[in-house]
Amino acid sequence: MLKTRLTEMLGIKHPIIQAGMGPFSNNNLCVAAANAGVLGLLSTSGLFNKNDQPWVYNSFCDTGEANRDDDMATVLETVLKRTHRLVKDKGGVFGPNVMVSAELKDKANVMIETAIKAREENPEMKNTLKVMYTSAGDPMGWGEKIKKAGFTWIHIVPSVRAAQRCKKAGVDVIVASGHEGGFHTHWEPLHSMVLFPAVAEAVADENTLVVGGGGISDGKTLAASLALGCDGVLMGTRFLATQESDFPPLWKQSVLDAADRGTLVARGYVGPARWLRNARSEEHARNTLQKSPGVFLGTPDSYTAMEGGMSLIDYENESIKAAYEGNKEKAMMAAGEVAQRISNMPKVDDLVNEIMKEAMAVLKSVQKFVVE
Numbered sequence: 543m544l545k546t547r548l549t550e551m552l553g554i555k556h557p558i559i560q561a562g563m564g565p566f567s568n569n570n571l572c573v574a575a576a577n578a579g580v581l582g583l584l585s586t587s588g589l590f591n592k593n594d595q596p597w598v599y600n601s602f603c604d605t606g607e608a609n610r611d612d613d614m615a616t617v618l619e620t621v622l623k624r625t626h627r628l629v630k631d632k633g634g635v636f637g638p639n640v641m642v643s644a645e646l647k648d649k650a651n652v653m654i655e656t657a658i659k660a661r662e663e664n665p666e667m668k669n670t671l672k673v674m675y676t677s678a679g680d681p682m683g684w685g686e687k688i689k690k691a692g693f694t695w696i697h698i699v700p701s702v703r704a705a706q707r708c709k710k711a712g713v714d715v716i717v718a719s720g721h722e723g724g725f726h727t728h729w730e731p732l733h734s735m736v737l738f739p740a741v742a743e744a745v746a747d748e749n750t751l752v753v754g755g756g757g758i759s760d761g762k763t764l765a766a767s768l769a770l771g772c773d774g775v776l777m778g779t780r781f782l783a784t785q786e787s788d789f790p791p792l793w794k795q796s797v798l799d800a801a802d803r804g805t806l807v808a809r810g811y812v813g814p815a816r817w818l819r820n821a822r823s824e825e826h827a828r829n830t831l832q833k834s835p836g837v838f839l840g841t842p843d844s845y846t847a848m849e850g851g852m853s854l855i856d857y858e859n860e861s862i863k864a865a866y867e868g869n870k871e872k873a874m875m876a877a878g879e880v881a882q883r884i885s886n887m888p889k890v891d892d893l894v895n896e897i898m899k900e901a902m903a904v905l906k907s908v909q910k911f912v913v914e
């Protein structure tokens with residue numbers, strides 16, 4: 543066992559967070575992760591597109607035993623209750639990952655209020671639905687509602703400056719997310735080796751914990767993150783390629799197939815995104831260079847103003863749909879750089895046990911380098 547301030551704060555067995563990953567859902571992955579003793583996160587981005595991308599919405603409903611005809615709040619309520627029911631006997635802990643970017647503010651509000659209501663109606667849920675995890679936006683202004691309701695609040699950031707803003711906003715656990723990470727990434731890239739210790743040195747104190755994400759997949763990288771000042775790690779891509787993961791089979795297999803330098807950065811809905819490298823994503827990167835060069839220069843541009851041929855966002859929607867349908871030619875799939883280190887598709891419980899065994903062995907073995 544490894545005991546850190548993260549395991550103590552959340553009452554979880556292992557200092558690991560399973561990242562929320564859209565667009566479809568990770569409803570069943572979250573259950574498996576929570577039951578394996580790590581913090582499970584429910585992705586909620588699949589709930590935004592009932593009309594534009596029904597295959598995303600429907601997949602979210604189906605994997606969470608919710609009714610496709612229900613609205614966003616009712617579907618989320620059903621999934622929260624289901625997750626509670628499936629993790630409570632094993633002491634599992636989970637929370638929703640809510641994206642709070644400016645254009646999603648109203649939807650984020652509905653999600654947060656739905657989670658608050660679920661706990662109020664069934665106080666037993668306070669033992670499982672302990673966390674509110676926010677991402678992709680400014681944390682300022684959300685704290686009062688989240689903290690007043692009794693959640694532990696986690697927010698993810700790409701820089702020291704953003705981490706300092708989290709601290710001001712009252713975030714309990716700040717996730718420092720390196721540029722290696724899968725899907726949405728940063729306008730001004732900073733990688734985990736620099737970011738983790740920089741954020742820990744800047745903001746960690748008795749009330750504020752730092753967790754490292756981006757490039758973590760095994761015991762070695764967990765041990766390294768602890769050595770860099772983190773109280774735990776967040777893993778996305780590694781959990782995507784597991785038996786219980788809800789991702790489409792083509793997506794999971796493509797993570798296993800990723801070779802050396804198997805990802806690239808191109809446009810992804812709201813900004814830069816890391817995709818698995820294939821002919822389709824290479825074309826997307828070329829189009830990004832022409833139509834949205836700010837992705838490579840670190841200067842946000844207006845997505846809506848793009849003209850000429852198929853818009854990048856239509857191309858992305860078509861590519862994501864293709865991944866869902868198993869159409870390899872047209873599919874684009876997001877994943878982190880660490881895909882090239884992933885070559886098996888274990889059950890979540892076995893994966894977590896293996897990671898913990900290796901992390902403890904690494905932490906013990908590095909002591910041999912110390913000569914008194």
Ligand SMILES: Cc1cc2nc3c(=O)[nH]c(=O)nc-3n(C[C@H](O)[C@H](O)[C@H](O)COP(=O)(O)O)c2cc1C
Nearest residue numbers: 561563564587677723724725756757777778779878
């Ligand atoms: C396929 C995929 C989808 C993701 N979708 C989301 C999302 O919808 N919202 C979000 O905040 N982060 C999303 N992420 C980022 C993860 O939450 C996490 O920060 C990242 O996976 C960590 O890096 P790693 O992949 O190297 O472990 C996604 C990541 C992946 C790989």
